[in-house]
Every structure is written in structure tokens, then in C-alpha cells.
Amino acid sequence: MSQHAFSRRNFMHAAAATSVMAAAAAALTACGGGSSAASTSSQSVPADSNEPATIVFMEAMSSGAQKEALAKMTADFMAKYPNIKVDLQEQPDYGTLQTKINAQAAAGTPPTIAQVYGNWADEFAKSEVIVPLDAYVAKSDDYKNFYDGIKADLKLSDGKTWMWPFNKSVVVQYYNSTMVPEAPKTWDDFAAAAKKASTNGVVALAIDPGSSSGPAGGTAMFEILAQANGDAVFADDGTPQFTKDGVVKALDYLVDLKKAGALVLGTKYPGQVALGGGTGAFDISSVASYPFNLKAVGGKFTMGVAGLPSGPKGTANQLAGTNIALFAKATDAEKAAAWKYMQFLTSPEQMAYWVSMTGYLPVSKTTLDVQTFKDYAAKNAFVLEATKQLDNAKSLPSKSWVNQASGSLAQALTDAVNGTSSSKDALSKAQDAATKAMKAAS
Amino acid sequence: MASTSAAHTAVPASQPPAAHKSPVPMRPAFKPSRRKTALTSPVAYLFVFPALAIFTVFTIGPTIYTFVISAFKWNWLNTSQNKFIGLKNYQDLVTGAIDPPFWSTLGTSAYFVVAMVVGGTVISLPLALLLQQASRVFVAARAAVFLAHVTPLVATSIVWVWIFNPRYGLANLVLSWFGIGNIDWLGNSQFAMPAIIIYSLWHEIGFITVIFLGGLATLSGELSEAAKLDGCNAWQEFWHVTFPQLRPFILFVVVISSVSSLQAFTQFFMMTSGGPGFDTATLGFQLYQQAFVFRKTGYAAALAVVLFGITVALSIVQLRSTRSIDTPS
Numbered sequence: 006m007s008q009h010a011f012s013r014r015n016f017m018h019a020a021a022a023t024s025v026m027a028a029a030a031a032a033l034t035a036c037g038g039g040s041s042a043a044s045t046s047s048q049s050v051p052a053d054s055n056e057p058a059t060i061v062f063m064e065a066m067s068s069g070a071q072k073e074a075l076a077k078m079t080a081d082f083m084a085k086y087p088n089i090k091v092d093l094q095e096q097p098d099y100g101t102l103q104t105k106i107n108a109q110a111a112a113g114t115p116p117t118i119a120q121v122y123g124n125w126a127d128e129f130a131k132s133e134v135i136v137p138l139d140a141y142v143a144k145s146d147d148y149k150n151f152y153d154g155i156k157a158d159l160k161l162s163d164g165k166t167w168m169w170p171f172n173k174s175v176v177v178q179y180y181n182s183t184m185v186p187e188a189p190k191t192w193d194d195f196a197a198a199a200k201k202a203s204t205n206g207v208v209a210l211a212i213d214p215g216s217s218s219g220p221a222g223g224t225a226m227f228e229i230l231a232q233a234n235g236d237a238v239f240a241d242d243g244t245p246q247f248t249k250d251g252v253v254k255a256l257d258y259l260v261d262l263k264k265a266g267a268l269v270l271g272t273k274y275p276g277q278v279a280l281g282g283g284t285g286a287f288d289i290s291s292v293a294s295y296p297f298n299l300k301a302v303g304g305k306f307t308m309g310v311a312g313l314p315s316g317p318k319g320t321a322n323q324l325a326g327t328n329i330a331l332f333a334k335a336t337d338a339e340k341a342a343a344w345k346y347m348q349f350l351t352s353p354e355q356m357a358y359w360v361s362m363t364g365y366l367p368v369s370k371t372t373l374d375v376q377t378f379k380d381y382a383a384k385n386a387f388v389l390e391a392t393k394q395l396d397n398a399k400s401l402p403s404k405s406w407v408n409q410a411s412g413s414l415a416q417a418l419t420d421a422v423n424g425t426s427s428s429k430d431a432l433s434k435a436q437d438a439a440t441k442a443m444k445a446a447s
Numbered sequence: 448m449a450s451t452s453a454a455h456t457a458v459p460a461s462q463p464p465a466a467h468k469s470p471v472p473m474r475p476a477f478k479p480s481r482r483k484t485a486l487t488s489p490v491a492y493l494f495v496f497p498a499l500a501i502f503t504v505f506t507i508g509p510t511i512y513t514f515v516i517s518a519f520k521w522n523w524l525n526t527s528q529n530k531f532i533g534l535k536n537y538q539d540l541v542t543g544a545i546d547p548p549f550w551s552t553l554g555t556s557a558y559f560v561v562a563m564v565v566g567g568t569v570i571s572l573p574l575a576l577l578l579q580q581a582s583r584v585f586v587a588a589r590a591a592v593f594l595a596h597v598t599p600l601v602a603t604s605i606v607w608v609w610i611f612n613p614r615y616g617l618a619n620l621v622l623s624w625f626g627i628g629n630i631d632w633l634g635n636s637q638f639a640m641p642a643i644i645i646y647s648l649w650h651e652i653g654f655i656t657v658i659f660l661g662g663l664a665t666l667s668g669e670l671s672e673a674a675k676l677d678g679c680n681a682w683q684e685f686w687h688v689t690f691p692q693l694r695p696f697i698l699f700v701v702v703i704s705s706v707s708s709l710q711a712f713t714q715f716f717m718m719t720s721g722g723p724g725f726d727t728a729t730l731g732f733q734l735y736q737q738a739f740v741f742r743k744t745g746y747a748a749a750l751a752v753v754l755f756g757i758t759v760a761l762s763i764v765q766l767r768s769t770r771s772i773d774t775p776s
Contacts, residue, residue: 104739111523128742132524208614216722217547218740269614270634284614409741413546416724423635438546445545445743 049140050344051337058342059090060117060335063109065102065327066172067095070296074362082349089342099327100219110134110332117335118343120327123158123403126167131405135330137165141344147351150369152395158324161403162242168328169347170368172293172359175322175394176222176229177387179280179288179298180309184209188311192233195287195314196258199267202286209267209286211275214418220411223270226289227418228401228411229323230255233316238414243404245439247414247432251318256421256428263422270422277301280308289313291325292391295364310387312394324398326365357381366392406446410439510755517748536749545746547725547733552750555640556709556729562644563651563708564701571652571700572693575659576685589660596653604717607646608633611718618642633719636726643714643727650714651707655700662696663689702765706758730754 066075072095079091094116096102103125109115115134129135138159142148148156151170159168178195180188184202189195199209212223228238236251246252262268269275277294279285281301288298295310302308313322329347331340349355356367357375366388372378373392382388401407417435420426426434517536522528540549574592578585595603610617611632619629632642666689674684712731715721721728721736728736730750738747 107524107739111526129524132522132528134524211614216720217725217728218720218722218736270631271613272608272633275614279614282615405742416722419634419723420636423631425636441544441546442741 050144051341053341053345054338055088056338057088057090058336058338059092060339060343060346061092061094062329062343062346063094063096063102063106063116063119065096065099065120067097070362070364071172074359078350078355078359079346081355082346085349086342086345089345091346113334115332115334117339118329118331118347120171121168121330122327123161123168123400124405124407126328126330127161127403128405129330130161130163130165130167134333135167136333136340137167138169138331139166141169141331142166145348147348147353147369147371150353150371152368152370152392154324154395154398155368158400159328168330170351171327171329172363172365173324173326173368173395174291174293174365175324175391175398176225176289176313177292177391178311178313179276179290179294180311181280181283181286182307182309184286185309188309189314192230192258192314192316196262196267199262199286200265203265203267207284207286208269208279210262210289211269211271211279211285212289213272213275214270214415214422215412217409217412217416219408220415221272222274222276222290224411224415224418225323225325227255227259227414229313229321230258230316232321232323233313233318235316235318239402239407239410241402243402243407243443245410245413245436245443247417247436247439248429253428253432256418256432259418260421260424260428263424268422270419281305292366292388293326293364295385310385312387312390320394322394322398324395324400360388366395368395404443404446406439406442409442409446413438413442513748513751513755516745517752519745521744521748523744532745536745539746540749540753545737545743547728549750549753551725552728552730552733555725555727556731558640559644559647559711559729560705560708562640563647563711564704566644566648567651567655567704568697568700570648571655572659572697574652574656575663576689578656579660579663589657592656593653595650598650600650600713601717603650604646604714607642607649608718611642634723636723639719639723639727643718646718647708647711647714651704655704658696658700659693662693666692699765702761706761706765709754709757709761730757 062079064075066072075093079093083089083091094105096105099120099122102120106115106119106121106125110129110132121129121135126135130137142159155170155173158173159166159170161167178188181202184207185198189198202209212226213221214223214227215221231238231249231252231254234251234254236246236249238245238247238252240246259268269279271278274290274297276285276288276290277298278301280288280298281303283305288294290298298308313320315321329350331343331347335343350359351368353367353369353371353375354377356369356372357378359365360367360372361377361381367373367378373382373389401411413435414432416438417426417428417431420431420434421428518531518533520530520532520535539545543549543551578589578592609615613619613629613631613634616632618632622628622630630638632638670688670692671684674688679687709729710731711729712735715727715729715732716735719727721732731754734747734750734754737743737750
């Protein structure tokens with residue numbers, strides 16, 4: 006056999022060339038192809054043909070009452086519409102959910118609908134992988150009954166409605182009523198009560214600022230404090246404004262609590278752990294934490310729940326939770342089915358059940374008239390107070406850089422509270438980092 | 448000898464005459480001939496092809512693709528929006544335009560790598576010397592030390608997060624016995640990296656110790672006996688006899704520890720998410736954070752190319768160190 010015909014060198018050259026060509030072909034395919042823009046049909050509501058359709062709902066309601074409630078509501082929906090099958094694809098947490106959605110969208114096989122945060126939706130909308138819902142909401146009776154804060158939360162900065170509400174919440178204060186007989190009404194009262202309760206190994210408040218990868222509840226509390234002082238940490242267009250007086254005062258407030266031994270930083274829901282273990286007096290957390298906090302307390306004492314205290318510029322709060330987005334790759338039949346399902350989830354009866362099971366808030370005013378909700382509110386008076394805030398509560402601006410910028414804020418909080426930097430210096434550094442992130446994203 | 452005669456017949460005509468004249472190099476002349484036959488046979492490539500195809504699709508192809516991505520402002524959600532930007536991602540990398548600056552990330556990586564290499568070697572070598580005896584107790588102790596290495600990183604990272612918990616953790620309890628106050632191990636810039644290094648050493652020293660135990664088993668006992676007869680004490684024997692013989696193994700440990708530490712990810716993801724700030728964001732973690740959290744895929748690909756280059760350099764050192772183990776002086 007001729008050595009020239011099939012030498013090792015030739016083979017290796019051929020293999021290398023094949024690899025390069027394969028990669029180049031993939032790159033060229035990627036550059037030229039990719040996800041298509043929203044189809045013409047996505048700009049209008051597809052006609053309901055009652056064709057059999059299977060829709061995939063990618064969600065993160067993977068445990069406890071949330072999982073149970075969503076499964077039941079979905080089963081009820083499928084019983085009502087036998088031609089539609091809903092495939093619930095649950096993910097263990099929001100981080101995994103985001104990664105999975107991105108991976109599937111990149112592969113050209115996104116789910117039909119998915120839970121999304123505003124800043125995710127901003128990126129999806131710019132990349133043309135989700136469809137605007139203006140034409141859909143125009144035909145919805147339920148939409149008219151949504152709280153104003155909820156309606157605003159469904160829009161992106163282009164003024165279009167891109168999302169449909171799902172699991173919405175605001176922040177409330179949970180407290181150990183043995184240590185704190187009455188919920189503080191102002192943030193000054195809160196500081197006084199926290200300092201008083203911090204004796205014999207008790208540190209009144211434990212918060213998790215989060216990390217550079219993403220802020221956690223502690224940073225949300227700080228952002229609310231700043232707003233109660235009259236200065237939001239982000240302008241409406243997403244520009245960071247961390248060095249404003251109200252923001253600096255909010256950080257000074259937390260530093261003062263730390264110095265008085267009434268605040269500690271931690272990870273993995275430190276407020277809930279401390280409150281449940283009797284080593285904390287408060288937990289500042291989402292209203293959706295209610296069933297989890299009740300479980301942590303386990304009947305050892307009476308857990309009080311109340312709205313957040315007010316600051317010099319009134320009460321501030323942050324709208325938390327996710328909405329649902331509809332993906333552009335879905336067929337018209339899938340879009341029509343998904344739209345039916347989305348409306349079903351927010352119908353007053355279903356929403357009342359959802360609220361009573363999970364502690365999330367009702368997104369429409371008409372839900373308050375449903376008996377299931379009335380029964381729930383009779384036992385949990387704080388829900389009505391929290392629901393009132395849905396007209397005014399705002400979420401962080403839906404910009405792709407906001408998460409990274411809030412990570413810088415989390416770092417500023419950590420540095421100042423740990424005493425490695427003054428509030429002003431820490432926030433100034435965070436402002437620079439956040440501005441850099443905004444410019445890079447723009 | 449059959450093999451010798453076979454060697455004579457297999458020597459190709461192109462072989463220099465000197466090879467035929469020498470009485471010794473019969474085996475070297477035989478080896479290349481057989482190897483060449485195997486490598487020029489299409490059948491051999493047929494057997495190699497499945498492995499090569501898998502390697503090409505899952506390793507070589509993606510590696511080349513990473514180089515391609517690093518030249519783009521890459522939108523993985525809609526690749527039709529990708530924009531070719533040439534070396535801009537590398538420029539950002541060098542100028543520190545993206546947070547955290549590349550040089551700071553490299554410094555964080557170096558901190559972790561040096562601590563792991565030095566710490567791992569300094570702890571594991573004495574441990575191996577201690578455990579090299581063949582009694583039942585020491586064999587059980589070897590298993591115990593190695594056990595940490597086979598535990599899953601994710602599960603044990605979570606356990607260590609609780610050990611380092613500032614309020615309820617075991618680490619602070621132990622410190623309190625010595626009158627030291629609470630430390631926020633994972634939340635404080637000064638302590639976060641040392642805390643991860645402590646965990647990583649706990650996880651890795653079992654493996655390194657086993658390598659040293661293997662090395663110690665190959666050493667010549669005669670040299671040690673001779674040293675003892677000449678009046679060496681235990682330290683002199685170790686330093687002048689044992690240690691020089693272990694050098695190839697130490698070099699091997701240094702190289703593989705460097706490569707694995709450079710690519711470490713799980714403990715950073717689970718314990719600190721790269722924080723506080725970016726104080727524990729090593730090169731391996733930054734790849735993930737830039738690509739999947741901050742969505743700067745092109746920049747992350749440029750980081751991956753740099754990590755690839757460093758790993759290749761270390762792999763070359765590793766290959767040479769392996770050769771030196773095969774042929775000790």
C-alpha cells in the first residue's frame with residue numbers, strides 16, 4: 006500500500022481542516038440565521054381555531070404550595086380546554102430558569118411561554134425572541150381590572166406591553182411579637198425597636214445583600230429605604246443614581262444599625278432563619294415568604310406581619326415577582342392556546358385560589374370580590390394592606406444592566422456595613438461600576 | 448532471537464547504513480518501522496475515527512468556535528444580530544474596560560492557584576511521609592484522608608457554607624474557644640478567599656497525598672539505609688535522600704494542581720458567587736459570570752482563549768514532568 010496515499014500527516018491535516026470548516030460553517034450559519042423576528046402573526050392575536058395544541062410553560066414554581074397550586078390550576082385548565090395540553094417544565098430556581106430559557110432560545114427551541122423578570126424581557130424583546138402583547142391586552146377584560154402598578158410593570162421602556170402578570174408580591178415586615186409587641190410605623194421606630202430587641206444573642210435583623218452576580222433581599226430593602234428617603238437608586242430610564250442624598254442616608258441607616266448590634270449580614274435567607282430560630286426579631290421579605298416563614302417559626306411564637314414602615318418621604322415599596330412572556334417561535338395555534346392559559350391564570354377565581362395557597366398578591370381588583378380571597382384575607386389582614394400598595398409599588402427599571410448595577414450596590418452595602426468603607430465612598434465606587442455596566446450594555 | 452531477526456527484515460531501505468552496522472540498535476530500528484505501518488494503514492484510522500469524531504465535535508470544534516465568538520459582539524439569543532468587532536474583546540481585556548478588570552481577575556486567580564499549589568504540597572507531603580507505613584491504622588487513615596476528595600463538590604460546598612456561617616457556624620465556634628470574635632468568612636473581602644482555600648485544600652489534599660504515597664513507594668530503600676549508616680538524622684535523610692528522589696512527583700503535583708486550580712469553578716459558584724464584589728471571581732468563574740450572568744459572550748470567549756493559552760503552557764510543562772518521572776535521573 007502506498008504510504009503517500011494515506012499518510013498520518015494527511016489524515017491529521019484533513020481532520021483539522023474539517024474541524025475548522027465545521028466551526029466556520031457553524032459561525033456563518035449563526036451569523037446569518039438565528040431567531041427570526043416576531044412573525045406578522047405575532048403582531049395580532051391569532052384566531053382561536055380550537056385546534057389541538059401543546060404549550061410549554063417554563064417556570065420556577067418548583068416547591069411547596071406554589072408547585073401544588075400551579076399544578077392544580079393547570080389541570081383545571083386542561084379539563085376546561087381538552088384540546089390544549091400544558092407541559093409544565095419546572096426549574097429549581099430563577100437562575101436556572103433564566104439559563105434554561107436562554108439555552109433553548111439560543112438553540113431555536115424556546116418554550117411557548119415562560120416566567121420572566123423585566124430585565125430578562127428587555128433582552129428578549131431586543132433580540133426579537135418574544136412578542137409584544139398590546140394587541141392581546143386590548144381584547145382582554147381582565148387587563149382593565151389590573152392594578153396600575155401591575156399594568157406599568159408589564160411594559161418595557163419602548164412603551165409596549167410585553168408581559169402578562171403572574172406571581173407578584175411586595176415587601177412586608179415579619180416580626181417576633183414577643184420581642185416586638187407592635188409593628189413599627191416609621192423607619193425611625195423600626196431602628197429603635199431593632200436596637201431594643203438586640204440583646205442576649207439576638208440580632209434584630211439579618212439581611213442578605215447578594216453578590217456581584219445578582220442582588221438579594223438585603224439590597225432590595227436598601228433600595229426601598231432610599232426611596233422612602235425621596236431618592237430612587239435608579240432613574241426611570243435605568244440610570245444609576247447611587248450618590249444621591251437619600252441613598253447615602255439609607256446606607257448610613259444600615260451602618261448605624263450594624264454598629265448598634267442590630268444588623269448582621271448573611272446568606273441563604275438569613276432573616277427567615279434567624280426569625281425562626283429566635284435569634285432575630287424581624288425579617289424584611291416578600292409577602293410570598295409568608296408560608297415559608299410560618300414554617301420556620303413553627304408555632305414557637307406568634308409571628309406578626311405588617312406593611313413596611315414609612316420614611317420622611319412616605320411609604321415606599323418594590324414590586325417583586327415575575328410575569329409571563331410569549332415566545333415568537335410558537336405557532337399561531339400555540340399562541341392562541343397560550344393566551345387562553347395566561348388569561349385563565351389571572352382570572353379572578355384562579356387568582357384568588359393562587360393567592361390563598363401561595364401568599365402572592367392578586368393582580369386584579371376583581372379578585373378581592375371572590376369568596377376564596379375574602380376568607381383568606383379574613384385570616385391574614387396584612388394581605389389587604391399589601392395589596393393596596395400594588396397601585397404605587399414599582400419594580401426596578403426593566404433594563405438589561407440593572408441586575409449587574411444592583412450587584413455593585415450589594416457590594417457597596419457589604420463594604421459600608423462591614424466598615425471597610427464609608428457609605429459615601431462605597432456608593433461612589435458602586436456608581437462608577439454601575440455606569441460602566443450601563444455604558445457597556447448600551 | 449526471533450525479534451532481532453524480524454528487526455533485520457523490517458528495516459526499510461531508507462534506513463541509514465550506520466543503523467545496520469551497529470550491533471546494538473536492533474530494537475530502535477524495529478520500533479519506528481512497526482509504528483509507521485500502523486499509522487499508514489487506513490484500517491487503523493477506521494478504529495480511531497469514532498473517538499476522533501467525538502473529540503472533534505465536543506472538544507476541538509467548540510474550541511475553534513470559541514476563538515470565532517471572541518471576535519464578535521455576540522448575541523446568543525439572536526445570532527443574526529451578531530457584530531464582528533475583531534480584537535475589541537481582547538482590547539477590553541487588556542485595558543480593563545469591563546468590570547472586573549482582567550488583570551485583577553488574573554491576580555485573584557494567581558492568589559488561589561499559588562495558595563492551592565503551595566498549601567497542597569506543604570500539607571500533603573508530610574502527610575504522605577506519615578502515612579506511608581503499612582500498618583492497619585495508617586491504611587485506614589489514608590482512606591480517611593482520600594475520602595474528602597471523592598465527595599461531591601456541590602454538596603460539600605453547601606456544608607462548608609454553613610461551617611463558615613458568621614452566626615451559627617462551626618468555624619466561629621472553634622475560634623470563640625480561643626477568644627476570637629465572629630468572622631464573616633464568606634462576606635468579608637479579607638476572609639472570603641482564605642475560606643474558599645481552606646475548603647479547597649480539605650477537598651484536594653487527599654488526592655495529592657496519594658500521589659506522594661505512590662512516589663514514596665518507588666524510592667530506593669538502599670539509599671536511605673546507606674544514609675542512616677553514615678549517621679544522617681531523620682531530617683537530613685529526608686532532605687538529602689528522599690526529597691531529591693521525589694522531585695519529579697512534586698513537579699507533577701505542582702503542574703496538575705495549577706491546572707485544576709485555574710479551572711476551579713464549583714466552590715466559587717456555590718460559596719460566594721464570586722463575591723464579595725469580585726474578590727473571589729477567578730478566571731474560571733469569570734468565564735461563567737461574563738457569559739451567563741452579564742451576557743458578554745464575546746468577552747467571555749476572549750477570557751476562555753486566554754485560559755486556554757495558560758492551560759496549554761502548563762500542559763506542556765506537565766508532559767515534560769511526566770517524562771521526567773518515566774526516566775528518573
